Amino acid sequence: MTIDGPLSNVCIGPEASVRQALEAIDRGASAIALVTDDGRLRGVITDGDIRRGLLSGAQLDSPALKFANVEPHVVRPEATRASVLDLMRSLRISEVPVVDDSGTLVGLHTLNDIVGRKPLSNIAVIMAGGKGTRLGALTKDTPKPLMTVADRTIIEWIILGLVESGITNIYVSVAYLAEKIKDHLGDGSQLGCKISYLYEDPATPLNTAGALGLLHHEVPDISEPVIVTNADLMVRYSAADLLAFHSSKNAAVTVAARPYTHQVPFGVLEIGEGRSISSVVEKPTIEFEISTGIYAVSPEALAMVPYMKPFSMPDLVKACIDDTKNVAAWPIESDWIDVGTPKDLATAKGQ
Numbered sequence: 001m002t003i004d005g006p007l008s009n010v011c012i013g014p015e016a017s018v019r020q021a022l023e024a025i026d027r028g029a030s031a032i033a034l035v036t037d038d039g040r041l042r043g044v045i046t047d048g049d050i051r052r053g054l055l056s057g058a059q060l061d062s063p064a065l066k067f068a069n070v071e072p073h074v075v076r077p078e079a080t081r082a083s084v085l086d087l088m089r090s091l092r093i094s095e096v097p098v099v100d101d102s103g104t105l106v107g108l109h110t111l112n113d114i115v116g117r118k119p120l121s122n123i124a125v126i127m128a129g130g131k132g133t134r135l136g137a138l139t140k141d142t143p144k145p146l147m148t149v150a151d152r153t154i155i156e157w158i159i160l161g162l163v164e165s166g167i168t169n170i171y172v173s174v175a176y177l178a179e180k181i182k183d184h185l186g187d188g189s190q191l192g193c194k195i196s197y198l199y200e201d202p203a204t205p206l207n208t209a210g211a212l213g214l215l216h217h218e219v220p221d222i223s224e225p226v227i228v229t230n231a232d233l234m235v236r237y238s239a240a241d242l243l244a245f246h247s248s249k250n251a252a253v254t255v256a257a258r259p260y261t262h263q264v265p266f267g268v269l270e271i272g273e274g275r276s277i278s279s280v281v282e283k284p285t286i287e288f289e290i291s292t293g294i295y296a297v298s299p300e301a302l303a304m305v306p307y308m309k310p311f312s313m314p315d316l317v318k319a320c321i322d323d324t325k326n327v328a329a330w331p332i333e334s335d336w337i338d339v340g341t342p343k344d345l346a347t348a349k350g351q
Contacts, residue, residue: 006028007105007107007108009024009027009028010024010025010027010028010030010032010033010034010108011024011033011034011035011036011105012024012033012034012035012036012064013035013036013037014035014036014037014042014065015063015065016035016063016064016065017060017061017062017063017064018050018053018054018058018059018060018061018062018063018064018067019060019061020064021033021045021050021064022047022050022060025046025047025050030094030095030110031046031047031048031094031095032044032045032046032047032094032095032108033045033046033064034097034105034108035064035065035068036105039104039105040099040102040103040104040105041072041074041097041099041103041104041105042065042068042070043065043068043069043070043071043072044068044069044072044095044097045064045065045067045068045069046069049067049068049069050064050067052067053066053067072097073087073091073093073096074096074097074098074099075087075096075097075098075099075109076098076099076100076101077098077100077106077107079098080160080161080164080236081109081164082157082160082161082163082164084096084109085111085160086160088109088111094110094111095108095109095110095111096108096109097109118166118240119166119168120165120166120167120239120240120243121169121224122167122169122224122225122226122227122239122243123167123169123170123171123215123219123222123224123226123227124162124167124169124170124171124226124227124228124229124239125170125171125172125173125198125211125212125215125226125227125228125229126145126155126158126159126170126171126172126173126229126230126231127173127208127211127228127229127230127231128143128145128155128172128173128174128181128231129173129174129175129176129178129200129202129205129206129211130144130175130176130205130231130232141177142177142180143176143177143180143181144231144232145181145231145232146180146181146184149234153184154231154232154233154234155172155181155185155231156185156191157234158229158231158233159185159188159191159193159195160191160192161236161237161239162193162227162229162239163191163192163193165238165239165240166239166240167193167227167239168188168192168193168194169193169194170188170193170194170195170196171195171196171197171198171211171215172185172195172196172197172198172231173197173198173200173211173214174197174198174199174200175199175200175201175202175205175206176202178197178199178202182197198211198214198215198218199214200214204310205310206308206309206310206311207310207311207312207315208230208312208313208314209228209305209311209312209313209315209316210305210306210308210309210310210311210312212226212228212297212302212305212311212316213305213306213307213308213309213311214307214308215302216302216303216305216307217307222299222302223299224299225243225246225247225296225297225298225299226296226297226299226302227239227242227243227294227295227296228294228295228296228297228313229293229294229295230293230294232293233292233293233294233337234335234337235292235294235332235334235335235337236334236335237256237294237332237334241330242254242256242294242296242330243296245296245328245330246296246298246328246330249326249328250326251296251298251325251326251327251328252297252298252300252301252320252325252326252327253295253296253297253298253301253316253317253320253325253327253328254295254296254327254328254329254330255291255292255294255295255317255327255328255329255330256291256292256293256294256295256329256330256331256332257289257290257291257292257329257330257331257332258289258290258292258331258332258333259287259288259289259290260287260288260289260290261285261286261287261288262285262286262287262288263283263284263285263286264283264284264285264286265283266283267280267281267282267283268280268281268282268284289329289331291313292332294332295313296330297316300325301316301320301325304316304319304320304323
């Protein structure tokens with residue numbers, strides 16, 4: 001297998017010399033060369049590796065593989081930018097190769113590429129005011145958005161996903177244990193964004209959309225669609241793709257939707273007049289499209305949310321439909337977990 005395109009510029013064969021490794025590093029305008037054999041990654045060699053090799057007596061015609069890291073850190077193609085950035089920061093590296101299950105090189109993440117994503121000026125609102133009562137004692141002293149999955153809180157994963165999409169102006173709606181969430185997230189600078197807070201009264205919760213009334217009151221001149229997401233979701237999606245779909249449909253509200261199947265554990269009877277049975281279907285599976293708790297909301301719909309009054313997202317969707325405004329459904333195909341119960345939290349943790 002041969003590697004084509006820009007990636008080939010930084011690749012060298014297993015017999016390549018130190019000089020050829022330096023030439024690859026120079027061609028790629030980065031600090032790394034990738035040693036490949038029939039398309040499979042054999043190792044990586046950095047300019048630092050070469051410098052140390054030369055200082056120890058290596059020559060320019062010495063085999064580069066001798067100085068390469070033959071067990072480099074790699075990621076799979078499905079890895080998110082946020083997770084790759086976490087890896088880079090934890091290991092203090094600037095490049096991470098991408099390989100498939102067979103070890104074949106398919107890409108290279110560089111720090112400049114990840115940090116240099118196209119910025120979006122849209123605002124995102126994360127609804128984090130709920131009590132999380134279904135989690136029982138787990139949320140007695142810790143708000144649900146601060147439950148941890150893979151060494152990060154749920155709300156941090158949500159924020160990193162938004163930042164990955166280019167959204168860095170984020171509002172967090174808080175009520176229950178609000179100060180704990182604010183103390184944990186701060187101003188968002190450590191997560192690559194700016195976080196502001198919308199405060200609900202815990203004694204009079206505003207439901208799943210009421211905080212949008214607070215946002216519209218605080219920032220009345222919003223001119224672009226707002227991303228709205230619940231704070232208890234573990235899901236991968238592109239906010240940029242959602243916004244593009246929302247724009248293409250000229251929608252007032254776009255609901256991110258996904259299929260949900262349920263198997264009825266009994267035989268289902270079709271009963272006609274006179275209570276006569278016309279058919280029996282044993283344990284049928286039924287499928288719906290459900291709301292994932294992620295939305296794009298246009299300014300015209302934002303203005304429909306009352307200020308300081310309880311209002312739900314279904315209320316907003318219905319109000320838009322009643323007013324003959326377009327409401328669209330954007331399909332999410334990735335895994336999705338609504339962390340509402342201890343079982344859901346265990347699933348998100350992979351337990």
